[in-house]
Amino acid sequence: MSEEAFEAVGDYKYGFHDPENHTIRFDKGLSEQVVRDISELKNEPQWMTDIRVKAFKHFEERAMPDWGNCNLLESINFENVTYFLRSSDQTEKNWDDVPDDIKNTFDRLGIPDAEQKWLGGVTAQYESEAVYHSIREDLEEQGVIFLDMDTGLKTHPELVKKFFGTVVPHSDNKFSALNTAVWSGGSFIYVPKGISVEMPVQAYFRINAKNMGQFERTLIIADEGSTIHYVEGCTAPSYSTDSLHSAVVELVAMEGAKIRYSTVQNWSNNVYNLVTKRAVAHKNATVEWVDGNIGSKLTMKYPSVLLKGEGAHAEVISVAYAGEGQHQDAGAKVHHLAPNTTSNILSKSISKNGGRSSYRGMLQVMPKASDCRSKVVCDALILDENSRSDTYPTMEIGNSSADLEHEASVSKVSSDQLFYLMSRGFTEEAAMGLIVNGFFEPFTRELPMEYAVELNKLLELEMEGSIG
Amino acid sequence: MLRVENLHVSVDSTPIIKGLNLTIRRGEIHVIMGRNGAGKSTLANVVMGHPAYEITSGEIHFQGRPLEELAVFERARAGMFLSFQYPAVIPGVQVGTFLKKSVASVRDDPPKGRAFRKELNEAMSKLEMDKSFLSRYVNDGFSGGEKKRLEILQMLLLKPSLALLDETDSGLDIDALRIVSKGINEVAPEAGCLIITHYQRLLDHVKPHYVHAMIDGAIVKTGGPELALELEERGYDWLDAAA
Numbered sequence: 041m042s043e044e045a046f047e048a049v050g051d052y053k054y055g056f057h058d059p060e061n062h063t064i065r066f067d068k069g070l071s072e073q074v075v076r077d078i079s080e081l082k083n084e085p086q087w088m089t090d091i092r093v094k095a096f097k098h099f100e101e102r103a104m105p106d107w108g109n110c111n112l113l114e115s116i117n118f119e120n121v122t123y124f125l126r127s128s129d130q131t132e133k134n135w136d137d138v139p140d141d142i143k144n145t146f147d148r149l150g151i152p153d154a155e156q157k158w159l160g161g162v163t164a165q166y167e168s169e170a171v172y173h174s175i176r177e178d179l180e181e182q183g184v185i186f187l188d189m190d191t192g193l194k195t196h197p198e199l200v201k202k203f204f205g206t207v208v209p210h211s212d213n214k215f216s217a218l219n220t221a222v223w224s225g226g227s228f229i230y231v232p233k234g235i236s237v238e239m240p241v242q243a244y245f246r247i248n249a250k251n252m253g254q255f256e257r258t259l260i261i262a263d264e265g266s267t268i269h270y271v272e273g274c275t276a277p278s279y280s281t282d283s284l285h286s287a288v289v290e291l292v293a294m295e296g297a298k299i300r301y302s303t304v305q306n307w308s309n310n311v312y313n314l315v316t317k318r319a320v321a322h323k324n325a326t327v328e329w330v331d332g333n334i335g336s337k338l339t340m341k342y343p344s345v346l347l348k349g350e351g352a353h354a355e356v357i358s359v360a361y362a363g364e365g366q367h368q369d370a371g372a373k374v375h376h377l378a379p380n381t382t383s384n385i386l387s388k389s390i391s392k393n394g395g396r397s398s399y400r401g402m403l404q405v406m407p408k409a410s411d412c413r414s415k416v417v418c419d420a421l422i423l424d425e426n427s428r429s430d431t432y433p434t435m436e437i438g439n440s441s442a443d444l445e446h447e448a449s450v451s452k453v454s455s456d457q458l459f460y461l462m463s464r465g466f467t468e469e470a471a472m473g474l475i476v477n478g479f480f481e482p483f484t485r486e487l488p489m490e491y492a493v494e495l496n497k498l499l500e501l502e503m504e505g506s507i508g
Numbered sequence: 509m510l511r512v513e514n515l516h517v518s519v520d521s522t523p524i525i526k527g528l529n530l531t532i533r534r535g536e537i538h539v540i541m542g543r544n545g546a547g548k549s550t551l552a553n554v555v556m557g558h559p560a561y562e563i564t565s566g567e568i569h570f571q572g573r574p575l576e577e578l579a580v581f582e583r584a585r586a587g588m589f590l591s592f593q594y595p596a597v598i599p600g601v602q603v604g605t606f607l608k609k610s611v612a613s614v615r616d617d618p619p620k621g622r623a624f625r626k627e628l629n630e631a632m633s634k635l636e637m638d639k640s641f642l643s644r645y646v647n648d649g650f651s652g653g654e655k656k657r658l659e660i661l662q663m664l665l666l667k668p669s670l671a672l673l674d675e676t677d678s679g680l681d682i683d684a685l686r687i688v689s690k691g692i693n694e695v696a697p698e699a700g701c702l703i704i705t706h707y708q709r710l711l712d713h714v715k716p717h718y719v720h721a722m723i724d725g726a727i728v729k730t731g732g733p734e735l736a737l738e739l740e741e742r743g744y745d746w747l748d749a750a751a
Contacts, residue, residue, distance in 0.1 A: 454596070455559060455560070456594075456596045457596045457597075457598060459556075459557075459558055459559065459580065459596070460592065460595060460596035460598070461596075461598070462557075462579075462580035462581045462584070463556050463557075463580055463581075463583075463584055463589075463590050463592075464584060464606075464610040464613070464614065464662065464666070465581050465584040465585050465610055465613030465614035465666075466581055466609070466610070466613055467581050468581075470609075470613070474598065474601055474606070474609070475598060475601070477600070477601065478598055478599050478600030478601035478645070478646075479599065479600055480600070481599075481600030481601070481645075482600065
């Protein structure tokens with residue numbers, strides 16, 4: 041890393057960047073031709089090209105959302121984004137074959153190390169496509185499919201065609217349309233009936249180039265009675281110009297299956313992170329979103345679960361940290377479509393140094409969905425006068441047998457808590473770090489330990505030098 | 509160890525302590541008794557450095573240094589400890605993590621790993637505390653007695669040179685009082701102790717060198733353990749004239 045690059049990084053540990061080497065780089069800007077070029081380059085079946093083009097037309101016609109942070113949304117310049125950048129001609133199975141710059145970056149992010157210690161498989165995506173991919177042999181032998189999405193489409197076109205866009209249609213919102221039009225990379229997972237994948241599998245998304253747009257597309261299908269835990273991490277260099285990350289994630293949990301999807305999003309503060317994540321849970325299935333939003337300039341993300349089968353369960357645990365210049369507009373949506381379905385939503389946010397966090401939630405119980413239970417808890421912690429926290433909960437209850445609980449709290453760190461900790465030898469910053477880690481604890485305890493430790497360190501770092 | 513000279517303290521411009529003098533040396537146990545509102549807790553909090561209290565005049569020296577030079581965490585690191593009357597709740601922070609970090613912040617040569625666990629286990633068994641305490645959140649959902657026991661546990665681990673105990677005996681049953689006293693007696697020989705209490709019964713277990721009667725923000729009478737008995741018997745009215 042050059043001196044110059046290092047200076048630009050500031051406090052953000054992952055803000056370094058590599059030289060922009062590429063084998064294919066599209067000119068900035070978006071058009072139907074760009075969409076067709078991406079599809080052609082990937083040698084896709086005609087039906088996928090058609091979906092892309094259709095989605096592009098919808099994107100062009102669709103207005104920006106008139107809610108959320110409209111000013112920031114309107115400031116996105118879609119013509120100043122690179123929509124496709126291939127940095128390596130192949131997806132390698134051995135880290136030694138990955139180009140040196142890129143391998144070094146993932147080394148610094150600790151991915152190969154984590155892979156050896158506790159992961160069942162890893163996909164590393166750099167810009168538009170996966171540069172590395174591997175899965176443990178025993179999982180492969182059990183019939184578990186874990187591929188990058190491009191390879192998934194090539195090798196399992198019938199499965200992809202059956203499920204692609206069924207959970208998040210391209211017309212869902214402007215950004216799901218954009219993603220469907222220009223998607224590249226992401227993960228494709230199929231877990232066969234009755235198979236439990238004990239070790240988590242991980243995808244790591246890294247943006248390196250300036251003004252890059254990353255549009256990964258993930259589809260996870262857990263067949264009857266199977267379980268899988270998928271973990272994703274994301275970082276990007278700190279640049280003065282903006283990048284755009286707009287993913288679509290679709291999860292399908294068949295009868296009795298369980299999917300846990302854990303994210304710690306730590307984009308640099310120049311990334312717009314506009315993501316649609318949704319799951320369908322069939323009879324007695326469980327879907328858990330464990331969603332952490334620490335970085336980015338603007339995040340709009342509301343992991344959702346459609347409880348379609350009787351007895352299905354949804355769990356959404358999310359945290360958001362909004363520091364200087366950040367707006368975290370996050371939350372959860374759960375739709376109870378069938379009887380005896382249950383859900384728990386826990387959302388925690390921290391705003392600091394003028395940061396803004398918003399909880400936006402939707403809880404819906406359809407008329408046919410009798411005897412549903414749901415609990416929603418939102419806690420906000422505001423660390424100073426300049427920061428802001430808002431809550432926008434929506435409930436649509438169509439069946440009176442529903443058992444619902446909703447709790448919301450907004451709090452500040454009390455001077456008694458600080459004094460108590462300081463009397464035990466903690467500096468004010470360390471005391472604040474401990475309180476903040478404690479506040480997020482219901483989230484961090486759900487993460488794999490390595491992630492939890494990393495997140496706690498990150499938050500302690502955020503508290504340093506912040507007391508004035 | 510601690511020298512307080514002609515101390516005046518206000519809270520929100522209301523004078524609470526009005527000309528208090530007190531000197532505590534190493535190895536001495538001092539007890540302060542007085543009515544509610546006499547300024548006893550204010551004294552303990554102001555010595556520890558609570559930001560809500562303003563010293564309007566007078567001086568406090570700790571280990572020969574003017575106290576105002578030291579931030580709260582520096583006082584802790586220099587060996588001062590306050591057992592809180594109402595310890596704060598820190599949600600989501602496990603007692604074990606908190607103790608480990610606190611010991612690491614305060615002690616010059618903190619025990620690590622196995623050595624820390626050994627010390628922790630010994631201190632907990634002295635205080636008859638179950639190991640399950642360690643995975644609970646700091647003071648979250650604790651009973652009054654549990655909170656006080658955690659305070660004393662911290663005191664044993666932090667090994668202070670000056671221990672301020674603010675009504676640590678209040679609300680304890682006989683067994684808890686005995687256990688808490690055991691903790692105080694363990695720390696006392698190497699430290700200066702200031703015990704704020706309403707009750708003589710603590711003194712069945714802890715033998716003070718000095719007992720002070722505090723009335724309206726000042727110490728009006730100082731004696732030995734017999735004064736505590738007298739105060740419990742006669743109340744404070746007979747001292748009002750001295751205030």
